Amino acid sequence: MLPTSDVVTRGSAAHHQALLSRLYVAHLREVWRWLSMFGVHDEDLEDAAHDVFVAAHRSLASFEGRSSHRTWLFSIARHVAIDLRRRAKVRREQGDEAPESPDHAPGPDRATEVQQARAILDGFLAQLTDEQRSTFLLYELGGYTGADIAELMEVPLQTVFSRLRRAREHVVEQSEKPFADGKKPQP
Template identity: 40%
Template sequence: MPLDPEAIFREHAPYVHRVIRQLGVAPGDVDDALQDVFVIVHRKAADFEQRGSVRAWVHGIAIRVAARYRRRRTASREVASGDEREAIDPRTPAEDLSDQDARRVLATILDRLDDEKRTVFVLYELEGLTMQEVAQAMDTPLQTAFYRLHSARELVYAAVRRHQVRENFK
């Protein structure tokens, strides 16, 4: 049975939007990247193989689109300002300052990871995909995905500890 691209959009657009932001696409490019993801979904829906979940397939497309936008931004030497790096899943302007700071710190830490580690960390730790779905979305062996998650966790936790130490000495 062929996939319905409109139904896929309705079901998956909110978290794809969030994932794209968490994967480092500049806030000004997020809507364009989201549109690119679902243009590809629409074009390739007829070719989808039922071997895996639609969610993992859409995530795989989002990963590749986000990487393309990050490369484009790097190639044009745009430097993200503090405002551009601010949000991972922002909620309201009335949010408490420490919550905003935590998201900014996480965005900065994630920016320092290589694409593969960042993607595994975001999809598993922040988006709640299973490791099987992460491996499928990244088109990588399951063991490789586990290794990347382990490495990413070590790097993220070490960066958080360094940040906490710096904050304690201010």
Template identity: 35%
Template structure:
């Protein structure tokens, strides 16, 4: 049984297990430790699901992509050597799974409409995220961004990856990630200001 690296209560509450603990679990899972496999999957399942959801996957597709990501990862664990964190490595796999899904979908004829598209869209909206007023869905805000800026913002601001690791996931220089995040923040702030400006005034008592 692998003993994870210690974490503080605040750290565990804010982000879950530390990256070095997760990477150690991945390496132990590569060696055939079933407990480590379970710890590895549990530790990163939420991050993978949020990543593919915020990059445009609908609820059903996000579940499938998350499962596909872990299937791909577990199938290639023998090639993971711990040179990067397991989180970065797994999100790179999630990115490829998402790209493959988009390519596959674009090559198939699209069905016109779905029985309850509005309900599905509402369920896709994340709730309870800090820094955003009630009634403003973060997913709607992120949808206003170009794909590359949205990915950089999600990786660094929502999933908490360092800029260098986000650059590894995205396959671009660190400076490019910093620029994309800065532009994403500026766009989101402008969007929020415009939303506040055009919000209806409260009715007089």
């Protein structure tokens, strides 16, 4: 017969596995969406989503229930995306990563324009705090309401709108800056 502690551990492990499976089914699509909004490239989404659920599995036993599972997964996804951006930046700085190119673009000129616009916006967003960037992306690109973002980020609604206002002001300021001296923005 197994010692009681082993039975509890095995029972907990089975419970955790069942819970993780339910979380995976319920939230995988949203995790992919969050990761995409946070700048994870399409070709990296599957691995990044996997990383989110591996991290969730590792920390499930320490989950205290102070937030919803959805909020907890959002936080993990945000950190996974931040880590991926940091690693990509290091690879670019070391010259190990080729510049991005769109996979399914209508034509070379349009693809270049889209790539440049994305690079400019990414540059503006990179200057924001992680909280401001997340709020901006969730609201402007993800279609989340302020209340949804407040719940996900576990902050007051006014904090969401303050971060959003600051992020918008920064993006507008940065986008107008190059035109003040008659120059076109560079990616």
